[in-house]
Amino acid sequence: MTLLEIEQNIRKLHPNIDKNDIKLALMHVYDIKNYSQYILNYDKTYYPKKKLDKIIVRLDHGEPIQYILQEAYFYHRNFFVNKNVLIPRPETEEIVSLILEETTNTKQNIIDIGTGSGVIAITLAEHALHNVYGSDISLRALRVAKKNDINNKVTFIHGDLLRPVINNNLTIDIVVANLPYIKQEDIIDEKVSKYEPKKALYLPTNNIYRRLFNQTKKLNVGKNGLTMYLEFGTNQTAELVTLSQEIFGFDVIYEIIKDMSGKDRFLILRNLYGNKSI
Numbered sequence: 405m406t407l408l409e410i411e412q413n414i415r416k417l418h419p420n421i422d423k424n425d426i427k428l429a430l431m432h433v434y435d436i437k438n439y440s441q442y443i444l445n446y447d448k449t450y451y452p453k454k455k456l457d458k459i460i461v462r463l464d465h466g467e468p469i470q471y472i473l474q475e476a477y478f479y480h481r482n483f484f485v486n487k488n489v490l491i492p493r494p495e496t497e498e499i500v501s502l503i504l505e506e507t508t509n510t511k512q513n514i515i516d517i518g519t520g521s522g523v524i525a526i527t528l529a530e531h532a533l534h535n536v537y538g539s540d541i542s543l544r545a546l547r548v549a550k551k552n553d554i555n556n557k558v559t560f561i562h563g564d565l566l567r568p569v570i571n572n573n574l575t576i577d578i579v580v581a582n583l584p585y586i587k588q589e590d591i592i593d594e595k596v597s598k599y600e601p602k603k604a605l606y607l608p609t610n611n612i613y614r615r616l617f618n619q620t621k622k623l624n625v626g627k628n629g630l631t632m633y634l635e636f637g638t639n640q641t642a643e644l645v646t647l648s649q650e651i652f653g654f655d656v657i658y659e660i661i662k663d664m665s666g667k668d669r670f671l672i673l674r675n676l677y678g679n680k681s682i
């Protein structure tokens with residue numbers, strides 16, 4: 405059968421499976437490197453493979469393609485993922501791009517808190533001169549992050565939020581964090597709630613942002629002050645702004661940035677503990 409016929413067959417038999425997931429499965433099984441190559445190979449004949457059938461069964465059950473193939477695309481490369489880490493989201497690429505733009509030609513000490521698969525920390529370290537740390541409360545997640553850091557550019561540390569950085573007396577200029585932000589009452593896709601790690605998804609009940617902001621008071625901050633880039637969830641804007649003002653003062657310099665779908669998604673806190681006249 406040709407590649408196009410195989411794709412059409414699967415789509416007919418499994419209308420519930422996302423057509424892009426079918427393409428990714430076929431590319432994986434038949435070792436097709438990219439989408440343009442895939443289109444060019446539409447008329448080529450391929451032979452049935454048991455591996456493909458197994459992937460289709462798992463997709464049919466709703467398992468995310470990234471966990472099945474153990475890879476997820478982020479900022480121009482594939483990262484290894486497994487059930488111990490969140491599947492990186494496209495919105496997160498936006499905060500990474502922004503940090504890279506705002507820090508061009510500088511060398512900053514950056515900590516990515518809740519690094520998960522390491523996508524933020526590793527991308528920042530690979531695309532700039534920065535000295536990057538990645539921390540997580542989950543040792544299993546840190547194992548995945550280390551595996552992804554093929555050029556050993558990031559220092560990974562274990563612990564709660566900024567605790568490991570404070571304990572090691574490291575100097576930090578930038579904090580970036582995509583902490584769990586889904587509230588228990590939020591209705592989310594079953595594919596997400598069933599397969600992705602709870603620790604990476606759900607906002608803990610122990611005031612995670614209050615603790616994070618309070619921890620910065622004990623942090624060794626670089627001479628130009630501290631900038632925090634935080635990715636957050638729907639309906640958290642007012643809560644986070646109020647908390648920032650409560651902890652850092654009403655004159656705190658902050659910015660809310662929307663993601664590509666127009667939702668408030670990022671909070672940037674600038675010049676914390678720095679020179680207020682800047």
Ligand SMILES: C[S@@+](CC[C@H](N)C(=O)[O-])C[C@H]1O[C@@H](n2cnc3c(N)ncnc32)[C@H](O)[C@@H]1O
Pocket residue numbers: 489490491492493496517518519520521522523524539540541542545563564565582583584585603604605
């Ligand atoms: C939403 S995931 C983000 C993963 C990755 N940074 C990304 O953007 O794809 C949140 C991560 O925070 C970690 N985490 C949760 N609570 C934490 C805490 N108190 N201290 C450090 N990391 C924590 C989870 O284990 C998880 O890996």
